[in-house]
Amino acid sequence: MTSTTHTRSARFDLRARDLTPGGVHSNVRLGGPRVCFDRGEGAWLYDIDGNDYVDYLLGQGPSLLGHAAPAVNAVVAREARRGSVFGSQHVLENEAGELFLDTVGWAERVRFGLTGTEADQAALRLARAATGRTKFVRFEGTYHGWLDNVLVTSVDGRIRPASAGQLAHHLDETYFLPYNDVAALEKAFANHDDIAAVIVEPVMCNSAAIQPRDGFLDEVRRLCDRHGSVLIFDEVITGFRVALGGAAEKYGVTPDLAVYGKAMAGGWPVSALAGSAALMDQLTAGVVHSGTFNSSVPACAAVIATLTELRQAPPYERIEAHGGTLMRKIGELGAAHGVPLRVQGLPVAFHASFGDPRTIHHHAELEAIDTAGYAKFVEVLVGHGIWVAPRGIWYVSAAHGERELNAVVDRLDSALAAETRVRRTAG
Structure with missing residues (x-):
């Protein structure tokens, strides 16, 4: 054709x-x-x-699940007849939260949002608040959203802002390292005591679908534990796609925080920030994360329907x-x-x-x-x-x-x- x-x-x-x-x-x-x-x-x-x-x-x-998945859209259409946003809690939030946490397996708390970009920023903010440190490590070629402190390009091997109007000094928050290079991460921790977090796409789907070498994610986990830094998995792409429990399940490495999106809600715009209770509960103790459309009725309905389908018919x-x-x-x-x-x-x-x-x-x-x-x-x-x-x-x-x-x-x-x-x- x-x-x-x-x-x-x-x-x-x-x-x-x-x-x-x-x-x-x-x-x-x-x-x-x-x-x-x-x-x-x-x-x-x-x-x-x-x-x-x-x-x-x-x-x-x-x-x-494919475009216009009937199992998802029928539930969203039914529940949206109740309304969309109320400026308060609604009856689907607990069901969506319980199903999400049970499916992921390792996390204790979840917050629903709209985009991976905002959820990544919330994760970094939580890490800074928890550690009292200001910098974070990321890996060359990964994507963590389009905001000033995470959007980059490489010119002649050097990291540069990727957009006109972008505040270049915001990239000063970051140590950029090669992916799959444990020695480089060890060196970064040895030379810097201000690393609040290491954020990583477990699989670099945005850059040639590069997979982690055997043991790489385990070593990242070990180094974060040794140096008191927060390990953040950006599972916007890998979450619920590479396995029901995402990359954390597939590679057997548990992060402190993780960000989800895309495959989680059958094509509806929903993101999630999940993690330990100790970290996530700081959202009630001075760390701000807000959004008018967070955990809307259609969003929670989409999460419930999608995860139910993935669990019942993997x-x-x-x-x-x-x-x-x-x-x-x-x-x-x-x-x-x-x-x-x-x-x-x-x-x-x-x-x-x-x-x-x-x-x-x-x-x-x-x-x-x-x-x-x-x-x-x-x-x-x-x-x-x-x-x-x-x-x-x-x-x-x-x-x-x-x-x-x-x-x-x-x-x-x-x-x-x-x-x-x-x-x-x-x-």
């Missing part, structure tokens, strides 16, 4: 540019293909020109099988067409690019692969009915099955044939 007509999407985009900067409501979408979708269903998207796409972006990851084996087969097929099709298409990561969230097939363990090694060339290739994939992110991440959902696998393999084969013709002409 080849999608070649996007006439109505183009008209929509022109009008959108008159209404909002760049025609989009998130800068992440500026560099992607301009397609206007009419609806999503399961693992498929349908645009306003009548084209269909097998979807491996899943709204940047939230739709673990999709993880099916997702692993689908994703593992897809990763293998991508490599085989690339080789068959003579295109250096490489994949790495987990079956539930993996990264595709062009270039050296060796596994990447550090953000700096991204220079060895052709991410820019792959981003251009995504335009070809979209033209053949495959919806993925230009930055390379592929997400797999519970809605992906044999039909979707057959479709993506057939469409990828056609896209690679087109790419090969272009390369031959250019050569």
Whole structure:
């Protein structure tokens, strides 16, 4: 199947540019293909020109159960008839909280919010309050939101603000270290006594789906314990995706605080900050965390419905099988067409690019692969009915099955044939 007509999407985009900067409501979408979708269903998207796409972006990851999951939307629609926000507690909050904590397993308290960005900031604030220290450690290539103290880019190997108008001195709060480098973390602790927290994406899904080396997260835990620092897992992506209990369950390492979002609520905008009672109860002892729409009725309903579905009918084996087969097929099709298409990561969230097939363990090694060339290739994939992110991440959902696998393999084969013709002409 080849999608070649996007006439109505183009008209929509022109009008959108008159209404909002760049025609989009998130800068992440500026560099992607301009397609206007009419609806999503399961693992498929349908645009306003009548084209269909097998979807491996899943709204940047939230739709673990697929788009418009009936089990979630029916509950949200029913409960939203009661209202949305009351400026007080409501009857679903305890149910959502109990279900969340029981599913995660290790945490004692939870606060619901809207975005991972705000929850990360709350976690850092709690860590500073608990330790009386001011700095935190993070790892190069991780993403913890778009605010001034966490948004960075790398220029010639040096960390820089990623946005105009960003206050560069806010980055002075941070020690930037290579991921998977225990020695660098040991050195940081040896040289600095002001580290309040270490915040880490257990799997660097935002950077080539880099996984932790064996023992890395255990060593981070050990060093935080030794030096009295708070360990924060940013599980906005990995939470409920890599395992029912997230990365903490998968890798057997318990953080002090963790931030969740995306897959937790079936596509509805909900985040969570969870942790020990000793830390979290400081939110009643001087540490401020607020939000008008925190723990709204639809949010709590979405959490309840999603976690109930994940617990009663765990999709993880099916997702692993689908994703593992897809990763293998991508490599085989690339080789068959003579295109250096490489994949790495987990079956539930993996990264595709062009270039050296060796596994990447550090953000700096991204220079060895052709991410820019792959981003251009995504335009070809979209033209053949495959919806993925230009930055390379592929997400797999519970809605992906044999039909979707057959479709993506057939469409990828056609896209690679087109790419090969272009390369031959250019050569």
